[in-house]
Amino acid sequence: MADRYVSVAEPILGEAEHENVNEVLDSGRFLQGPMVEEFEKKWANYVGTDYAVAVSNGTTAIQLVLKALGLEPGEEVIVPSLTFGSTATAVVHQGGVPVFADIDRELYTLDHTDLERCLTDEAFAIMPVHLYGHPAEMDEICEFADRHDLYVIEDAAQAHGASYKNQKVGSIGNVGCFSFYATKNITTGEGGIVTTDNKAIAENLRMLRSHGMADRDTHITLGYNYRMSDLNGAIGTAQVDRLDGFNERRREMSEYLLTELDDLDWLEPAAVRSYVDHAYFWAPFEVQEDKIGMTGKEVWAELRERGVETRHRYNMPLYDQPVFADHRGFNSEFPWSANPNDHDYDLSLPNVEKIVGSMIGLPNHPGLENEDIEYVIETIRAFDPEDS
Ligand SMILES: Cc1ncc(COP(=O)(O)O)c(C=O)c1O
Structure with missing residues (x-):
């Protein structure tokens, strides 16, 4: 038996989290409400964006963003090959096709020198991941995206509070997506948030996360229930301060x-x-x-x-994961079937193969x-x- 056991991750909750949660419990209103609103304001302020929209987790944050930006079936999102699966499964859930880029040999984040290889007429967005908390090379990625008219979606699920050239991650691309899963730098239990300076995108996200309803009676688009409850928001608003x-x-x-x-x-x-x-x-x-x-x-x-x-x-490059390698989408080859390119993922990208x-x-x-x-x-x- 070892002398002690040192854990790798633990949520750290204090008095403020307990007080806030008790306030919600005592109010009898657990739905998305004032705590979520406060959390959103604080997070936008912390990251340095005009808006933050809280959602149920980091994966639904990415899904909502793709929907809000207008991804069409079969369009492509360039993602790194070394990241958590949902960076890419979220793309498939929205009818998009992930295109796997290699990673930087030293930083493990998306290798911008591989973007040209990944570019096709179907390209819609690039989704760099700030892996393990280190920001991706955003200058080069944003410059490439600008040149080819692509959105940049930052997957900042692992990088709360990280900054790149004095700019907080989540405020550099068109949108940023965060996760507040229990092992992250701060947590809400389960939770996620999207950051952006674009008012129209923020408004669209708010509508989409709540059944696509413009008002109590009208579903104007295909929305979801991806809301965050005030119990989670109560924890989040206290965690931001810490x-x-x-x-x-x-x-x-x-x-x-x-x-x-x-x-x-x-x-x-x-x-x-x-x-x-x-x-x-x-x-x-x-x-x-x-x-x-x-x-x-x-x-x-x-x-x-x-x-x-x-x-x-x-422990596996994403392109080898059966969900992608075997084109397992909506019980068929959709969305790959909606894409004119031949995406067999029989890839072997040198840096990711070395690191994996x-x-x-x-x-x-x-x-x-x-x-x-x-x-x-x-x-x-x-x-x-x-x-x-
Ligand atoms: C890089 C990355 N993207 C997306 C996610 C998805 O976040 P969630 O687990 O909150 O759905 C995670 C979560 O662990 C992640 O590490």
């Missing part, structure tokens, strides 16, 4: 881990660009299998035995004590075959 503090602590612990483990040749810390503020959703490291003789998965399992929980994802399966994220959440971090360092150093 995000900078949480991120500061994440940064401190992650940078300490990166420095203390820098000399291990089998554990390569991820690169961080000088012009970003990393949100450190993960403290990401690449396991060098050829140096330690173990796969990322074996390291993850062994560290867990020794009381250190790590994240270990993503080798990433681990070390514990860095703000609920950890310094002793926990020391334990992580000791455990990993003891694990080094050259040291033991």
Whole structure:
């Protein structure tokens, strides 16, 4: 048995969250209401956009955005090949076709030099993901999008509070999508939000999230029920106030881990660009299998035995996932069948193939004590075959 167990993620809730939730419970009104509205205002203000529209989760945020922007069946959205599946399943849910770009070898985010290969006449949008909390290379991506008249949808589900050249993620593209799932930098349990400066898009999103109703009686378009309840909003509005503090602590612990483990040749810390503020959703490291003789998965399992929980994802390029590789859409090949291009995903993109399966994220959440971090360092150093 290990001396202790250091977890990799934990929601941190305080008095304000409890008080807000109790206020909603006492009001007897749990629907989307004043707490969600307050949360939206605070989030827009925090990110630096004119509008924020709260929804039920990060996946429905992406779906609603694609619908609000007017994606037509068979149109294409360029996404990175290394990310959580719903970056791309959300595209399929809206009748679109994901086109998989390679990732930057050092940052693991969408590789802008691969955009030209991905471009077709059906291209509608680019969806960079600020993976593990590090912003994607937004200047180059936005410049390419401008040149080809494409929308930029930031998938910022892993990057609350990160910034790129002094601009918060979620305020750089046409829209930003966030998730407040329980393991994220801040949480509402389940929840999501869209940020934008565009009033028409924001209004469209508000209507679409609530059954496409223009008023109590009229469904003017095909909408959804993707609302956030005030119970979740009550947690969110309290969490926003704590995000900078949480991120500061994440940064401190992650940078300490990166420095203390820098000399291990089998554990390569991820690169961080000088012009970003990393949100450190993960403290990401690449396991060098050829140096330690173990796969990322074996390291993850062994560290867990020794009381250190790590994240270990993503273990398959998205283009190999059966849902995409086998064109599993709406019980048929729709939406691929609505697309004139031949999208067999028999891809092998060099950078993602190198990285896949080798990433681990070390514990860095703000609920950890310094002793926990020391334990992580000791455990990993003891694990080094050259040291033991
Ligand atoms: C990059 C990315 N996109 C989208 C999502 C979807 O968010 P949710 O789980 O809230 O639906 C996640 C969630 O984990 C994610 O990591």
